Amino acid sequence: MRILYDYQAFLMQSHGGVSKCFVELISNLPDHVQFQIGIKESDNIYLEESGLVPNLCKCSKTVNNFIFNHNFRGKSRLFNWINANIHFYRSSLNINRNYAIELIKQTDYDVFHPTFFDPYFLNVLRNKPFVLTVHDMMPELFPQYYSTNDGQIINKRLLSQKASHIITVSEQTKKDLIRILHIPDDKISVVYHGSPINRGKFFPAIISGKYLLYVGGRFTYKNFLLFIKSFAEISQYYLDLKVVFTGEPFTKKEMKLIKSLNIYDRVIHLFVNDSQMCNLYQHATAFIYPSLYEGFGLPILEAFTNECPVLLNKKSCFPEIAGEAALYFCLDDFENTLSPILMDFLKHEEKYSGMLRKRGRERLKYFSWKDSANRLSAIYESVL
Incomplete structure (x- = not known):
């Protein structure tokens, strides 16, 4: 054929x-x-x-x-x-x-x-x-x-x-x-x-300290606006926590919002290659995917492969792809449970991280x- x-x-x-x-x-x-x-x-x-x-x-x-x-x-x-x-x-x-x-x-x-x-x-x-x-x-x-x-x-x-x-x-x-x-x-x-065939080699972190990871675009349906406001809300309780973004540079409007929320020194933007991306997953406190819609959500499998705990918006195909290997929140114009769920995750990080890493490894067998x-x-x- x-x-x-x-x-x-x-x-x-x-x-x-x-x-x-x-x-x-x-x-x-x-x-x-x-x-x-x-x-x-x-x-x-x-x-x-x-x-x-x-x-x-x-x-x-x-x-x-x-x-x-x-x-x-x-x-x-x-x-x-x-x-x-x-x-x-x-x-x-x-x-x-x-x-x-x-x-x-x-x-x-x-x-x-x-x-x-x-x-x-x-x-x-x-x-x-x-x-x-x-x-x-x-x-x-x-x-x-x-x-x-x-x-x-x-x-x-x-x-x-x-x-x-x-x-x-x-x-x-x-x-x-x-x-x-x-x-x-x-x-x-x-x-x-x-799923990605090989887990990236484990190297020392390119970002020091605790951070949440956001991967990809920041179009309106990606829910960047609500996510960054939620991060600002919880950041006052976790003064050492940062958030790392990859993808396109911040627009002037996005930078203005970040500064108005008083989190400018807690937000990091990076351009990375594939091996550096693996490094970011491996050392992240959690990967957050707040998007309202995706066709599949390949970063979920990338996070699983690099044993990164995953928190997902309970929308679109996310429950179909991640199953029980993620924590779910609701984040839209009508409901926001990201803040309390993320606060609970950070409070019991050791328990949740071990559980989610194990479930992520198991979930990869389906892909x-x-x-x-x-x-x-x-x-x-x-x-x-």
Whole structure:
């Protein structure tokens, strides 16, 4: 059986979760499954490190270096228009898209698996089956955070209707897909993410003292605002406690809030690589995930792997993924139990930490990239 993947996730992200998951799944496919990825240029670190694409080149022309690196309003829109209408323009997008179309037309494969929602391939796919992965329904549930020019919602609906089969990464996302897009239940299969294979090496802490760890973005649905206010509330009782953030730098508005809460000296922001991220998990007092919605929540497994106690908002797919290996709180506009639960955790830290670390190790047994890749292979066979 031969599977053809395309370039989308690996051009869209340099180190994002969607691309990482595709690399892990493809790397763990059974021996009888052959694959090819229709891509020539990419800056994706996971794809480069995996060696899945021989002779992979760095991106030549992207929106970032378009027009001599100058930034101006409407730059992305102009770049996208040129890519869509001037097909001989040699951007990385057009180079990869033309190469993928060339491979699709050759029909030397059994199943096509696009890695995102651009429907560019529909007119050349002919009668070949294609499988679509839906990681979350974020744009549909939180449209206020997405541009009105973002075609993701329309394209996702179109491809979901036309796909031979759809994969979601959690039962929660499957339910959302059925409810919002009215896709038949039997057309959707759940394939969980796997856990990180290796626990990071244990090194001395890069942050001294006790700290809570917050990983990833701080969009409104991530609940940063309510979380940081809760931290400020409990910090007056634990004067040595800090909170560490990774991801994008704080905005001026966020910095103003942090200063107004009088916790500026208790908040740390870091840019970290994978090994440093493991270090932060390993030495954290707890990992806190206050988000209102996620498609899966891969940082939960990262925390389990590095034996970090986990506290989760009881929302979305979190109970499905973590089971009894986490402490749960409610944090939204109507209820806030984070403060009392976190206070109780800190008061009885030794008891809770030992229990949660043990349960986290046990929970990891349910998530394997090899098992997920075998399930994916069976789905490919089912559409032939």
